[in-house]
Amino acid sequence: MGAVPERDESEFLANYDPRAYDPVAVTVDVVALTIRDGALHVLLVRRGNAPFAGMWALPGGFVHAGGPVRGDDAEDLPEAAVRELAEETGLSAKGGALGRVHLEQLGTYGAPGRDPRMRVISVAYLAFAPELPDPEAGGDAADATWTAVDALGLSESGEQRPGTTRRLAFDHARILADGLERARAKLEYTPLATAFCGGEFTIPELRAVYEAVWGEELHAGNFHRKVLSVPGFVESTGATSDRGGRRGGPRPRLYRAGDARLLHPALLRPSREEEIR
Amino acid sequence: MGAVPERDESEFLANYDPRAYDPVAVTVDVVALTIRDGALHVLLVRRGNAPFAGMWALPGGFVHAGGPVRGDDAEDLPEAAVRELAEETGLSAKGGALGRVHLEQLGTYGAPGRDPRMRVISVAYLAFAPELPDPEAGGDAADATWTAVDALGLSESGEQRPGTTRRLAFDHARILADGLERARAKLEYTPLATAFCGGEFTIPELRAVYEAVWGEELHAGNFHRKVLSVPGFVESTGATSDRGGRRGGPRPRLYRAGDARLLHPALLRPSREEEIR
DNA sequence: TTGAGTTCTACTCATGCTGAGACTTACTCA
DNA sequence: TGAGTAAGTCTCAGCATGAGTAGAACTCAA
Numbered sequence: 001m002g003a004v005p006e007r008d009e010s011e012f013l014a015n016y017d018p019r020a021y022d023p024v025a026v027t028v029d030v031v032a033l034t035i036r037d038g039a040l041h042v043l044l045v046r047r048g049n050a051p052f053a054g055m056w057a058l059p060g061g062f063v064h065a066g067g068p069v070r071g072d073d074a075e076d077l078p079e080a081a082v083r084e085l086a087e088e089t090g091l092s093a094k095g096g097a098l099g100r101v102h103l104e105q106l107g108t109y110g111a112p113g114r115d116p117r118m119r120v121i122s123v124a125y126l127a128f129a130p131e132l133p134d135p136e137a138g139g140d141a142a143d144a145t146w147t148a149v150d151a152l153g154l155s156e157s158g159e160q161r162p163g164t165t166r167r168l169a170f171d172h173a174r175i176l177a178d179g180l181e182r183a184r185a186k187l188e189y190t191p192l193a194t195a196f197c198g199g200e201f202t203i204p205e206l207r208a209v210y211e212a213v214w215g216e217e218l219h220a221g222n223f224h225r226k227v228l229s230v231p232g233f234v235e236s237t238g239a240t241s242d243r244g245g246r247r248g249g250p251r252p253r254l255y256r257a258g259d260a261r262l263l264h265p266a267l268l269r270p271s272r273e274e275e276i277r
Numbered sequence: 278m279g280a281v282p283e284r285d286e287s288e289f290l291a292n293y294d295p296r297a298y299d300p301v302a303v304t305v306d307v308v309a310l311t312i313r314d315g316a317l318h319v320l321l322v323r324r325g326n327a328p329f330a331g332m333w334a335l336p337g338g339f340v341h342a343g344g345p346v347r348g349d350d351a352e353d354l355p356e357a358a359v360r361e362l363a364e365e366t367g368l369s370a371k372g373g374a375l376g377r378v379h380l381e382q383l384g385t386y387g388a389p390g391r392d393p394r395m396r397v398i399s400v401a402y403l404a405f406a407p408e409l410p411d412p413e414a415g416g417d418a419a420d421a422t423w424t425a426v427d428a429l430g431l432s433e434s435g436e437q438r439p440g441t442t443r444r445l446a447f448d449h450a451r452i453l454a455d456g457l458e459r460a461r462a463k464l465e466y467t468p469l470a471t472a473f474c475g476g477e478f479t480i481p482e483l484r485a486v487y488e489a490v491w492g493e494e495l496h497a498g499n500f501h502r503k504v505l506s507v508p509g510f511v512e513s514t515g516a517t518s519d520r521g522g523r524r525g526g527p528r529p530r531l532y533r534a535g536d537a538r539l540l541h542p543a544l545l546r547p548s549r550e551e552e553i554r
Numbered sequence: 555t556t557g558a559g560t561t562c563t564a565c566t567c568a569t570g571c572t573g574a575g576a577c578t579t580a581c582t583c584a
Numbered sequence: 585t586g587a588g589t590a591a592g593t594c595t596c597a598g599c600a601t602g603a604g605t606a607g608a609a610c611t612c613a614a
Binding site: 221247 | 572583
């Protein structure tokens with residue numbers, strides 16, 4: 001990063017042969033999450049090509065490395081993640097529906113044998129999106145849909161329970177489980193729940209995000225107090241929603257995301273005794 | 278992960294040519310941290326070969342992919358991290374000094390141009406170690422030492438301040454900065470500070486770990502109360518240290534790590550107002 | 555040997571955050 | 585129009601925290 005190579009490195013580089021090593025491929029896979037109908041959904045594509053043709057998978061694909069074969073189109077890892085998301089779903093990357101998604105690196109999965117073709121190292125990304133239009137399949141994907149996470153029968157250990165109809169290819173069940181756990185944790189100490197909402201939202205809508213991701217009901221009054229008391233979490237627009245709740249109740253006020261990057265104090269999920277040991 | 282390939286995949290795999298893509302290399306780099314003389318130290322090696330020969334770097338190297346060139350020695354990513362750590366430092370991996378280190382994945386760095394040789398994707402690991410013997414250089418390393426983190430002049434943005442003598446190769450300053458921030462955060466909500474101590478330790482020793490990593494003095498009384506009140510953080514051995522503090526004071530009692538995996542409630546670092554916005 | 559200085563451990567107290575519940579008000583739907 | 589629902593505010597008890605005090609045990613130097 002800004003460091004200057006030594007003098008005699010040019011000679012070294014001229015004689016360097018990358019083909020002297022065993023080949024490895026690098027892919028990106030994206031765990032894209034959104035809230036639909038009050039439930040957490042993940043974007044899945046149906047694989048059109050081998051391996052695992054016909055099974056469901058996270059959107060993703062090979063990183064453009066840049067080099068002699070395909071030309072000098074080297075792309076950075078987050079770029080590759082956005083490109084794959086756009087290609088396989090038909091959603092437009094810049095300014096379009098994907099413009100406002102939060103994207104962060106989740107982890108890298110590289111166990112030998114996880115891809116039958118060759119040694120593949122997959123860098124997984126996690127995306128939080130407000131409600132997006134239905135995707136259109138493209139690229140390698142035969143189909144692409146938002147799928148309710150609950151319908152995938154994921155256990156905490158990263159496997160799908162027997163009897164689940166929509167089975168995931170590769171080690172994507174493990175990656176998705178890790179992504180969900182990361183999302184649950186991030187809601188505690190960052191304001192990223194607002195990334196699931198549109199530009200303006202109500203506190204009950206924000207609470208619905210927490211309830212969908214954590215799978216738990218929260219105390220409405222305490223949640224309200226907490227959100228307003230954490231500095232920079234939300235800021236008031238002064239406006240009021242034009243409708244009350246679905247089944248009655250007064251019209252909630254509208255807020256937008258504040259400028260905080262961390263919630264302090266954090267908004268901890270209730271009772272996680274099981275996870276502590 | 279347990280999924281069975283479809284019937285006609287064998288034909289597909291027989292015709293698959295991994296060389297049809299631009300070559301990418303995958304490396305692992307390790308941010309190995311320990312406490313020496315009350316200060317946080319990181320393991321650095323002096324590069325013996327180009328690129329960046331003579332500069333300091335995190336221990337690391339290429340992952341053995343397995344395949345036709347080098348033989349079927351495919352290794353998983355954490356394995357590669359432990360192997361590189363052992364090779365470049367002379368510390369023995371299994372049962373030896375490296376036997377009790379905590380290892381976790383930190384993140385993956387793959388910007389085009391970060392390595393002048395070719396497109397290199399580096400998977401970084403973070404290791405927490407109790408006080409280890411001085412390393413012996415090996416492998417590609419011309420030298421290997423524990424270096425005080427404070428001496429590297431790292432800014433929060435992941436760059437070295439001008440005037441720092443020991444300059445880091447590649448984007449290793451960025452990786453190290455990310456590793457330090459991860460370590461600081463992990464001490465808050467996990468009992469991993471105990472991984473910096475030996476098998477038995479005193480509460481003042483544990484406090485010294487927190488103070489070294491956070492760079493802040495803690496209130497001794499409150500720290501003591503907190504550590505003992507969090508369930509599963511430490512358990513008593515019943516024994517007492519055979520010496521008081523360096524400059525006086527009663528002999529502290531000895532504890533060992535408990536069975537908790539998360540601290541609840543967390544042990545938050547004081548006053549981070551700056552980091553919130 | 556003694557005394558000054560240090561530190562472990564335990565305690566107190568004020569403050570602030572949290573969970574649980576009650577209550578008022580405003581809205582939807584039948 | 586009335587029953588049911590939910591937003592927003594409030595109260596109260598319990599717990600965790602930060603800050604300070606105090607006693608006892610130890611090291612080190614005079």
